[in-house]
Amino acid sequence: SAVISQKPSRDICQRGTSLTIQCQVDSQVTMMFWYRQQPGQSLTLIATANQGSEATYESGFVIDKFPISRPNLTFSTLTVSNMSPEDSSIYLCSVGVGGGSPLHFGNGTRLTVT
Amino acid sequence: AQRVTQPEKLLSVFKGAPVELKCNYSYSGSPELFWYVQYSRQRLQLLLRHISRESIKGFTADLNKGETSFHLKKPFAQEEDSAMYYCALRGLDDYKLSFGAGTTVTVRA
Numbered sequence: 087s088a089v090i091s092q093k094p095s096r097d098i099c100q101r102g103t104s105l106t107i108q109c110q111v112d113s114q115v116t117m118m119f120w121y122r123q124q125p126g127q128s129l130t131l132i133a134t135a136n137q138g139s140e141a142t143y144e145s146g147f148v149i150d151k152f153p154i155s156r157p158n159l160t161f162s163t164l165t166v167s168n169m170s171p172e173d174s175s176i177y178l179c180s181v182g183v184g185g186g187s188p189l190h191f192g193n194g195t196r197l198t199v200t
Numbered sequence: 201a202q203r204v205t206q207p208e209k210l211l212s213v214f215k216g217a218p219v220e221l222k223c224n225y226s227y228s229g230s231p232e233l234f235w236y237v238q239y240s241r242q243r244l245q246l247l248l249r250h251i252s253r254e255s256i257k258g259f260t261a262d263l264n265k266g267e268t269s270f271h272l273k274k275p276f277a278q279e280e281d282s283a284m285y286y287c288a289l290r291g292l293d294d295y296k297l298s299f300g301a302g303t304t305v306t307v308r309a
Binding site for chain 1 (some may be wrong): 231236244249292295298301
């Protein structure tokens with residue numbers, strides 16, 4: 087399975103600032119996704135990171151708040167913009183290598199906004 | 201719309217006792233079901249998927265389309281099974297996973 091490196095692993099940020107989270111995979115993958123796990127809750131899909139085009143966002147998530155880049159088949163970034171305490175969550179990168187394979191997850195980024 | 205329900209937030213069993221984690225789903229097409237596990241301080245990882253029909257770490261799960269369930273079972277729980285377990289669903293022609301709320305399992309000695 088793909089080895090996924092996500093950084094930073096955690097950060098504490100002030101409200102109004104932005105944080106960019108990186109996801110690096112050791113092999114080319116077909117699909118890359120970003121999930122959010124708010125405290126005490128399950129995982130919620132934010133968006134699908136599309137290589138070479140704009141990400142596809144799920145209901146309730148917008149590009150201005152969560153801009154995503156995917157310049158190639160092994161790397162993606164998620165930015166949490168203009169942060170507020172409600173953005174305090176774990177953000178997870180997930181990848182699928184294609185052919186009906188299951189998704190694999192990075193270690194996550196634990197974000198605390200003060 | 202697809203939905204995954206895990207009715208038990210917490211489950212505590214004694215070592216050697218059977219454990220069953222419930223998962224029910226709603227989906228209009230043909231679903232693919234998964235169980236993911238997250239041990240303390242580790243990443244979320246795949247435990248098993250229904251199309252594989254295999255036993256992993258002693259766990260099994262059978263897809264029951266009539267009852268729209270995919271319960272996870274293990275006949276003899278071990279202390280190392282203590283973890284958070286998530287049931288997840290996706291369509292056969294889709295990669296996006298929908299997760300249940302998760303069940304925290306504690307196996308007591």
